[in-house]
Amino acid sequence: MEKRTINPWKWQNERSYVQAVEVIKAEGTLYVSGQTATDSYGISSKEDMKSQLIQTIANLEKVIHEAGYECENIVRLNVYTISTDELFGCFDVFQNWITKHNIKQASTLIEVKSLFDTLKIELEATVVK
Structure with a gap:
């Protein structure tokens, strides 16, 4: 498999x-499918955005x-959140994970009115081999 990224600008790198x-x-x-901060029994997290982001990433990795x-072969990663403000407050967690796995993905960030139950963030990915 070969991957090629297309970036006509530099601003998206940050x-x-x-x-x-x-x-x-x-x-x-x-x-x-969209992964969220649920435990192995399907119970939704009631924690803050940062804790939910960490659990969501762990579930996606699993x-x-x-x-x-x-993970390095994620080519599409959509992020759904009920609060971009809260997400940007812990965005370093997301960026550190992206850097750790050298992920170069097309991505869309969407703020939504609500997610299931008490969830604050959902990650949906496409991965290639």
Whole structure:
């Protein structure tokens, strides 16, 4: 599999995403449902945004690894949150995770009216192999 990022500008680099990702000769594509801060019993977290973001990332990693894929091959990552203000208050957690795995993904951030139950953030990914 080959990946190529397309960035006609530099400003997006500080925001931890790329404008586009081209994938050539992929062996497989994994479409991951939105992952949230739920425990192994499906109980939603009532914690703050930072705690929920950490748990959401852990859940996303678990699904990706269980499927035999790697986080570094995330090519699309959509972020849904009930509060961009709260998310930006702990955005370093997200950026550090992106940097740790050298993820270069196309991304969309959407503030929504609500998520299921007490959830504050949801991450939806596409991963290639």
